[in-house]
Amino acid sequence: MTTLFKNDLLTDNDIIPIDFESIDGFPESHSWPQVDESLNKIQTHDLKDSLIPVIDLASPNAKALISQACETWGVFQVVNHGVPFELVKKVESESRRLFALTTQEKCKVLRSVDGATGYGSPKLSPFFDKRMWHEGFTIMGSCVDDAKVLWPHEYQRFW
Secondary structure (H helix, E strand, O other), X not given: OOHHHHHOOOOHHHHOOOOOOOOOOOXXXXXXXXXXXXXXXXXXXXXXXXXXOEEEOOOOOHHHHXXXXXXXXXXOEEEOOOOOHHHHHHHHHHHHHHHOOOHHHHHHHEOOOOOOOEEEOOOOHHHOOOOXXXXXXXXXXXXXXXXXXXXXXXXXXXX
């Protein structure tokens, strides 16, 4: 982890994402200013007007497109990546199963303040004035211990 993150003092409030199940209005803490429409016109392989850049890894300019997407959006989708379709579907299925859990259940594997893995908001959240509409689960290496906490009798499906 970089020195920047090691020296930043995080609290549990920086890690715990918004509880989407309990909000009944639009919290001001999550109200971001309007996005410049010109950002919606990032050029990708064949989808010039795509909202989220789609990058073909077989394209000779894939590296430049990834750089542009990271600088402009911070996110992109790749195609022609070589990952078998069945594995992608399994990961999508298990991701849905994980994020379908209640916030209380997901918080059983909440990332610690000084940790890098588990459930929670990204470590960069404290660098912004507004909170992110985001929840995530960071995996580095094996996540079998977290899976055992969430699904003690069927954790094998997750990893």
